[in-house]
Amino acid sequence: MKIKKRLGLILANTILIIASLSVLLPILWVIRTSIANRLIAYKIPPVWIFTPTLDNFRMIFETYPFQDYFLNSLIISTAASLVALLIGSLAAYSIARFRTGDPALRLSMLSTQMLPPIALVIPIFLIMNVIKLWDSMTGLVLAYLSFNLPYTVWILISFFQGIPVEMEEAAMIDGCSRFQSLIRIVFPVALPGLLSAGVYNFILNWNEFLFALILTGRNTRTLPVAISSLWTQQGVNIGAVSAATVITILPVILLTFVIQKFLVRNLTFGSVK
Amino acid sequence: MAKSSFFSNLPKHDQQTARNLVVPAMLGIWVVVLFPLLYALYVSVHDWILSQGGIGSFNFSNYFTVLKDPLLLNSAKNTVVLTISVVVLEILIGFGLALLLNNKGIRLRNIYLFILLIPMLMPPITVGLIWRLLLHPELGIINYVLSVIGLPQPLWLATPNLAMLTIIIVDVWHETAFIILVLLAGLTSMPEEIYEAAIIDGASSRQKFQFITLPLMAPTILVATIIRMIAALKTYDLVYILTRGGPGISTETISYYIYKVFFVALDVGKSSAMAFLLLLVIILMTFLLMKVMQKTEQNY
Structure with missing residues (x-):
């Protein structure tokens, strides 16, 4: 035995x-x-x-403007993630606390995240061309909101529901308004959830390829688009491709372990905790 | 209290606050999701090829053309083959590794887990690039190793049937981590008492697995399967970076084919019609996911 x-x-x-x-x-x-x-x-x-x-690292920063691509990725990913957190958390709180539009609104948040990007990117490309937002950071940030926003609302609902109503009621008896109790009580308690949603969105944006491929040009190219074209331009410049890959992966791996505790919840849309 | 009356029973000022709080997010979703989708729907029932000028006449011909398109059929077939293969392999391998990791006797558990989870959130484009480097016919390490041990050195990405298999392998390398993480979370949260009771009753390890682990894990496995299926049906990045749908059209997925019809043939109407068909499939899958989530009552 x-x-x-x-x-x-x-x-x-x-x-x-x-x-x-x-x-x-x-x-x-x-x-x-x-x-x-x-x-x-x-x-x-x-x-x-x-x-x-x-x-190789020197080369991708000197021969190709990889610092620009890195910065583009950083700015766009952060901006979309923050905007989604800002307006998404308010909606999530409302749905969690007041059951606003339940269950249609809540479920529409789940289904929206599942949309195939190719179905969205074609009309968005056509629209961006008309309103002159093609190859602009604003354009890509707006496009990323299409999945950041519903994701943030959906995942934060369960975080807010985990906060006892009594905490807020106590604060309101002590003279806080609904809004003050939201800022002073609910958000601080839900901070880990807010952070993990924000970081997770950031990673999704950082990794995103199809929207970036179609909606960016010379001015706003992000890292995934830049490295994918590095291969074709150069034939195979193995060293440069490898260096660029390392630079692109590193932040993601670090961030993945920052939000490790919440990853299961993030990845399964809250269905497994 | 019935669900629908909860909201209307709130004090008036709370109803007002509640509505105000969802307005920005709703507006956002209307602008970046709903409006583009409606526009795509509108475009899909019109003739419109960018190279031939503006939007044409209203008709459903795009949908008829698309349903008879052998190339769409080819990409649908490829997508189904890819989806089924990767989901089955990832669930089998992922569940197997999760079970091993759940074994208390494994001392280096955390180190294994740390390593196994690394690929999970790597950008798909970088995963594709790494494997293109490894599988390069002349410069790649894999074919070199094969030559050293005397095995044939195939052209991984340039041989019709092999290319799809290669994409499947790369996807398994990338996505199995997700299954490991989710199923391990399910395994570790299982109540210990049931196992203790089973041991007292003299259950063998096999019986414990068959009558306790498997039934209790079934809902989690199902959720993980559907989530992976929805994602796999949309596969685009790996195909773009590894094969561009080639050789020929042997690895073209639906998303990649739609992309080609839009950006190469510039057929806005037809590509939008196809995108809507894909959308329909995904919505059905999502509906299934919601049903499963409701049934398992694990969603908060």
Whole structure:
């Protein structure tokens, strides 16, 4: 019995190690390529030991304006996320506390997030062309609100419902208005939820490709669009592509672990907590 | 109290506040979602090819053309193959790994979990790029390793049947983390007492799995499956970065085909009609998701 159990554990660990390696090795390989010089990056069979260099990173910032793309991504992702948080949290509070428009309004928030982006991006592109918002940050921020906003409302409803009404009632007996109790009591208590929704939206925006591909041009290109064109322009400049990939992934991985506690809830639209 | 009367029973000033608070969000959604969708619906029942000038006459011909379009059928077939394959593989692998991670004897559990979750929120474009580098016929490490151990070195992304398989593998690499995370959360929140009772009754590990774990996990597995299916039906990024629908049209998904009809053929009417058909499928799936969520009563 004991031997059987031990064998089971060895088998389980072996499988988990193989799975972990298959996740880790591709990423490590790209990191390795990003710090290899031009000659080494192209070498097959590969050279295993070499002096690392930051040339590739220097190149994507000097030859291509990757700092601009990075900034575009940062500004657009943050702006859409913040606007969604600002107006989405108010609506979520209203739906949670007063059941405004229940259940149609609440359910429309769930279904809106599921819309296929290709169905939205075509009309949005046509409209942006008419109102001259194509290749503008405002345009892309508006487009991102189409999924940030319903997501924020939907996910925050459950956070607000978790806050006991009595807390607010106590504050209102002490002389707070409804709005003051919202600002002073509800928001601070729901802060972890607000933060996780905001960060999650930021990650979605940072990763978004189809809207960005169609709605941005020379002035507002975001990182995913920029690196996807890096491949075609250059044939295969392996080092530069790797460096750009590392730069794009890094913030996301860091943020993912910041909101780790809420990820399950974020990813399953609150259905699994 | 009936649900509908809750709102009307509120004091008047609270009703007013409640309405005011949802106004900005509603306006926002009307502007960025509802209006574009209505516009797309309007466009979809008109002839409109950008290269031939402005919007044409009102008719339903786009929908008729589209339903008879063999290329749409091809992309629909590809999308279904892709969706079913990735969802089945991800659920199987993800559930398996979640079960292993849930085993108390695994000492390095947190390290494994940390590593396994890394791909989860990586931008799909970067995932595609990483794999293009690895799978490159001459410069990629994978074919080099295959050559060293004496195996054939296929053109992963340029061989008709293999290209779809490659996209499936990359998607599994990317998205299985989601399944692991969600199912592990389900597993760890299961009541311990049931297992203890089962052990007292002399249940074997297999019986415990079959009669406790599986039935209790079923709702969570179902939710995860539907969420992944909805996402997979919309697959675009991976196809764009890995194959551009090729070789030929062998990996064209619905989203990618619509994109092509819009940006290459510039057929606004036809692409909008197809987008609406896809929308319909997604709405049906979402409806299913809501039903499941309601039934499991796990949504708050």
